[in-house]
Amino acid sequence: MRKTLLVAIFSLASTTVLAGAGHGSGNAQTDAQQPIDRTISFEAGDMWFTPGELDIEPGQTVKFEITNTGNLEHEFVIGNAAAQEEHRKMMREMASGGGHDMSGGHHGDGDGMPSVAVAPGESATLVWTAPQDSSKIEFACNIPGHYESGMSGNINLQG
Structure with missing residues (x-):
């Protein structure tokens, strides 16, 4: 019980520091010059996203409107499984004092993974265009402990 309580306290204390460190907040725009094909409202609660899975057509430009109804800060990051894992690793290193340059293309694996904190x-907006290929894409919150608690989902590219 004592160990669980300590982990919970550390998670809460580190969440505020990590989520604000270098992550964009407010309205992040990716592919903003393209017209929006679809708007999807997302809810981020304490360790969950709703909806939990999406079907999006390749090439479709989607505006994500993410509202955090929970008590913890979250991020919303889109990328393939390898990029998400790399981002989680970077977030764990930040938690242990390793630091990371989150500016200009150094987010995730350097491929410019779209994200907002x-x-x-609060609410944030992210505009993203789905790739034309059939890669496996997911959305996630990679703040330490959040992904592992269920804050992720698949984006199924269907065309």
């Missing part, structure tokens, strides 16, 4: 009670 969303404070409790």
Whole structure:
């Protein structure tokens, strides 16, 4: 019990520091010059996203409106499984004091993974165009412990 409580306290304390460190907040725009084909409203609660899975057509430009109804800060990151894992690794290194340059293309694996940070009670917008290929894409919150608690979902590219 004592160990569980300590882990919970550390997670809460580190969440605020990590989520704000270099992550964009407010309105992040990717492919903003393209017209929006679809708008998807997302809810980020305490360790979950709703909806939990998406079907999106390749090449479709989607505007994500993410509202954090929980008590913890979250991020919303889109990328393939390898890029998400690399980002989680970087976030764990930040938690242990390793630091990371999150500016200009150094987010995730350097491929410019679209992402926003969303404070409790706040909303953020992200515009993203789905790739034409049939790669496996997921959305996630990679703040330490959040992905492992269920804050992820698949984006199924169907055309």
